[in-house]
Amino acid sequence: MTNILITTGTTHFNSLCELGSKWGRQIQGRIIIQDKEFTGNHEVLPNVSSVRWIKNIEYYVNQVDLVVTHCGAGSVFKLLQQDIRFVVCPNYERSDDHQIELAGYLRNYQLAPVKSIVELNNYEIRDLIEISRRDRYNKYVRPRQFDMLEFMEILDFASIDNNSE
Amino acid sequence: MSDKKSKCAFIICGEGGHLEQARIFLKSVTRDLDWILITENDTDLSRFEKQNIELVSPVSKYTKNLNIINNFNFIISVARLIFRACYYLYKYKPSVIVNLGPFIGLPFLAIATFLNVRTVHIETRSRFQTISRSGKIAYYFSKVFFVQNPTLLVLNQKFKYVGRLEDD
Numbered sequence: 001m002t003n004i005l006i007t008t009g010t011t012h013f014n015s016l017c018e019l020g021s022k023w024g025r026q027i028q029g030r031i032i033i034q035d036k037e038f039t040g041n042h043e044v045l046p047n048v049s050s051v052r053w054i055k056n057i058e059y060y061v062n063q064v065d066l067v068v069t070h071c072g073a074g075s076v077f078k079l080l081q082q083d084i085r086f087v088v089c090p091n092y093e094r095s096d097d098h099q100i101e102l103a104g105y106l107r108n109y110q111l112a113p114v115k116s117i118v119e120l121n122n123y124e125i126r127d128l129i130e131i132s133r134r135d136r137y138n139k140y141v142r143p144r145q146f147d148m149l150e151f152m153e154i155l156d157f158a159s160i161d162n163n164s165e
Numbered sequence: 166m167s168d169k170k171s172k173c174a175f176i177i178c179g180e181g182g183h184l185e186q187a188r189i190f191l192k193s194v195t196r197d198l199d200w201i202l203i204t205e206n207d208t209d210l211s212r213f214e215k216q217n218i219e220l221v222s223p224v225s226k227y228t229k230n231l232n233i234i235n236n237f238n239f240i241i242s243v244a245r246l247i248f249r250a251c252y253y254l255y256k257y258k259p260s261v262i263v264n265l266g267p268f269i270g271l272p273f274l275a276i277a278t279f280l281n282v283r284t285v286h287i288e289t290r291s292r293f294q295t296i297s298r299s300g301k302i303a304y305y306f307s308k309v310f311f312v313q314n315p316t317l318l319v320l321n322q323k324f325k326y327v328g329r330l331e332d333d
Contacts, residue, residue, distance in 0.1 A: 072291070073182035074181050074182030074186075077331060078332075081331065098292065144327075146189070147328050151311070151327050154309055
């Protein structure tokens with residue numbers, strides 16, 4: 001049984017959710033779609049379920065065979081840190097373009113497969129799972145952790161500068 | 166209105182990845198300030214039980230998909246947000262305001278500029294080459310502007326980098 005998790009964070013991404021329904025006809029396992037505001041037309045299938053939130057998403061990503069995610073920072077960095085195999089689909093349905101830069105970062109450093117919604121539409125779900133398992137991607141090297149002490153020091157300097165003006 | 170002895174600080178963020186960054190930020194804050202999280206009232210806050218939280222009407226969702234209805238809702242939400250910003254600034258008199266984006270923190274930063282409050286914008290970690298729309302506006306209202314990817318440092322001398330907000 002093949003289980004798939006699709007996560008779209010807090011943003012509309014109807015075309016990815018609808019793709020979940022299409023994949024539901026191709027596999028025996030379950031497809032869980034996390035989408036806060038899904039308003040699209042999707043076929044109701046017994047093995048496809050939609051939820052607004054998944055509280056323990058860190059646990060669920062380890063239980064499924066494939067994670068397909070939008071390219072939001074919250075989802076992507078969490079998956080990278082957990083060393084989970086996943087496929088990224090940047091959300092071009094948004095009015096802003098911030099997912100494009102993160103997608104470029106993943107591509108440039110070869111951290112995860114990045115597929116547009118058009119590309120995903122052309123895949124059979126089995127092929128996509130095979131690609132995510134077969135292709136080699138670099139391990140995520142964590143950058144410098146946010147330094148709170150330095151942050152507060154800079155803030156204090158800003159305060160002194162401001163008072164002396 | 167500014168109170169130099171105020172121990173209160175605001176951290177303001179929208180939903181999703183912004184809220185996640187706030188959670189990571191609050192895990193490492195020093196104890197000499199009382200941090201209050203200000204966020205949108207339609208988001209999942211189950212991981213913030215122990216924090217002081219104030220909620221405002223959602224704004225972010227109207228900026229993600231621009232259309233006539235969303236534009237109208239956005240204007241109404243911004244008016245309410247400005248009112249809320251004035252109220253919370255008066256109520257708590259914070260000494261520091263940290264904005265993690267997107268739009269929600271801008272009224273707070275703009276009003277606080279006139280109150281001699283230390284205003285900070287932390288640009289989202291998903292930006293590597295350009296600054297976000299809210300970051301471009303926040304730039305004018307923040308005394309310190311932090312980026313989370315060093316590739317952005319070349320864009321402006323005002324930008325500071327002290328690392329990326331990620332879980333341990």
